[in-house]
Amino acid sequence: MSALRAALPRAALYTGGFLGPFGGSVVVSMLPEMGEDLGVTAATAATSVTAYLGVFAAVMLFSGTLGARWGQARTVRFAYLAYATVSLAAALAPTLTVLLGARMLQGAANAFTTPLLLAALAALTPKDRLGRALGLFGALQAAGLTFAPLVGGIAAEIDWRWAFVVLAAAALALACVGLPDTPESDADSPAGRARLRDALRPRIVRIGIVALLGWGAIGGINFLLAFRAEDVFDLDPSQRGALLTLLGLAGILTARRVGILVDRIGARRTVLIGALSGAALVVTIGTVTNLAVVAVAWFLAGIASQCVLVGVNAAVLGDPGPNRGGAVSVVQAFRFGGGAFAPLAxxxxxxxxxTAAFLVPAALLAVVTPLAIPAPPRPDSPGKDGVRSS
Structure with missing residues (x-):
């Protein structure tokens, strides 16, 4: 029993990685039902996705730093409780305005979990296994993104509001379990020790730019693929949905192996492999007229995106500088900002x-990433690509 109690916080740490993307995407498949119930169109109801992701990305610029000041475990527990509360508010929302407010607060609460979970994971993991741990975390994030539309669709068959009840129950359970004890949970907690300017160092901002491109130019173009699937291949909604899930499925199946690759060849090389291969795959997706080839390319793009995302997480969490929680928070803000900005751009x-809509992000990914991703530290700096022991 004591072994189980000790293992639960670590399991909850990974489960928290599932909850964030799941909560953001669960509404996608139930927008028509939400809109009908609230008296608006499905397109208007879709603003609930933007409300969540926009606030999520904006608050993450500083949430990791504040969480480091307040203490990781305390902050994450409070954020889960807040997430559960506003999820119930979303379930009971009588109007779209109330629902949008609840979704914005959900995004803000989630911004105080994701970066601190990653920082805690890095503090618990030896440097030679950090990539594997981040790969597993990435696989669960991909699973949350992939299965959210399915669960949302099932909930909509009964009542879309139940999806938010499920989110509230999951967040409450995670709050009860809490985080494992880590050295950084205590070390970073004294007021004033963690500073935002430490998290906004040029090296971290450069890694953030790569994260923005890695997600915005690969995973963030899923809407473009949906457009093309209808315009070129005449797929119906269920067929388009099945096609789009291939990217997340690839992440589930391969993220941990990508983490092993990071441990073996380093974060920077893994990111470059993902960016260059991802750019070629995006061009293929946007130009080839054979549906089977496009489907395979989209699946492989999921592997490429994991190379970039797991790699940038390893690079920032292994950085020898101060305020790792704040640094990973900034990088994650860039990442999700890229996903939110891609449809607008x-x-x-x-x-x-x-065709140009696919060529432009592919070119940016291929050209900017090699220039932006920082070089490995000098031989006298700790660890490969900045990865050091916790």
Missing amino acids: LTPVYSADP
């Missing part, structure tokens, strides 16, 4: 030239 391009 690329939809007009698609309308003007569908």
Whole structure:
């Protein structure tokens, strides 16, 4: 029993990685039912996705630093309780305005969990196994992103509000379990020790730019693929949904292996492999007219995106500088900001030239990533690619 009690916090740490993407995407498949119930169109109900992700990305710029000041375990527990409360508010929302407010607060609460979970994971993991641990965390994030539409669709068959009840129950359970004890949970807690400027160092910002491109130019173009699947291949909604899940499925199946690759060849090399191969795959997805080839390319793009995302997490969490919680928070803010910005930037391009909408992000990914990703530390610096023991 004592062994089980000791293992539960570690399991909850990984489960928290599932909850964030799951909560953000669970509404996607139930937008028509939400809109009908609240008296708005499905397109208007879709603003609930933007409300969540926009606040999530914005608050993460500083949430990791504040969490480090307040203490990781205390902050994460409070954030889960807040997430459970506002999820219940979303379940009971009588109007779209109330629902949007609840979704914004959900995003804010989740911003205080994801970066601190990653920082705690890094503090618990030896440097030679950090990539594997981050790979498993990435696999669970991919699983949350992949299965959210399925669970949301099942809930909508009964009542879409039950999806938020499930979120509230999961967050409450995670709050009860808490985080494992880590050295950094105590070390970073004294007020004033963690500073935002430490998290906004040039090296961290450069890694953040890579994260923005890695997610925005690969996973963030899923809406473009949906457009193309309808315009070129004449797929119906269920067929388009099945096609889009291939990216997340690839993440589930391969993220841990990508983590092993990070441990073997280093974060920077893994990121470059993911970025360059991802750029070629995005071009394939946007130009080839054979559906089977596009489906395979989209699956492989899921592996490429994991190379970038697991790699940037390993690079920032292994950085020898101060305020790792704040640093990973900044990088995650860039990542999800890229996903939120991609539809705004690329939809007009698609309308003007569908092929260019794929070529532009592919070119940015291939050209900017090698320039932005920081070089490994000097030989006298701790660890490969900045990865050091905790």
